[in-house]
Amino acid sequence: MNYEKLIETISAVINSDEIYKKDLTLLYELPEKLHKQMDEHLFYKANPNSPDFVHRDEIELEVGGIKVKFIKKVDE
Numbered sequence: 001m002n003y004e005k006l007i008e009t010i011s012a013v014i015n016s017d018e019i020y021k022k023d024l025t026l027l028y029e030l031p032e033k034l035h036k037q038m039d040e041h042l043f044y045k046a047n048p049n050s051p052d053f054v055h056r057d058e059i060e061l062e063v064g065g066i067k068v069k070f071i072k073k074v075d076e
Contacts, residue, residue: 003038003042006068010063014066024066025067028069029073039056039059039070042059
């Protein structure tokens with residue numbers, strides 16, 4: 001998954017009249033490496049001039065009224 005695929009997926013949900021969206025949260029469980037890459041990508045999209053990236057265990061954002069969360073996949 002990359003940022004563009006994320007936007008494409010969320011846009012499909014936002015634009016669908018068939019999906020009930022009130023209080024909707026999308027949860028993505030990503031492998032650790034991809035989770036960190038997504039966190040870093042989203043951080044620099046929002047803060048292009050900041051060198052202060054600190055990786056978080058849980059990433060949460062809101063897009064078009066839909067909450068999107070990214071968590072690290074726990075290996076069993």
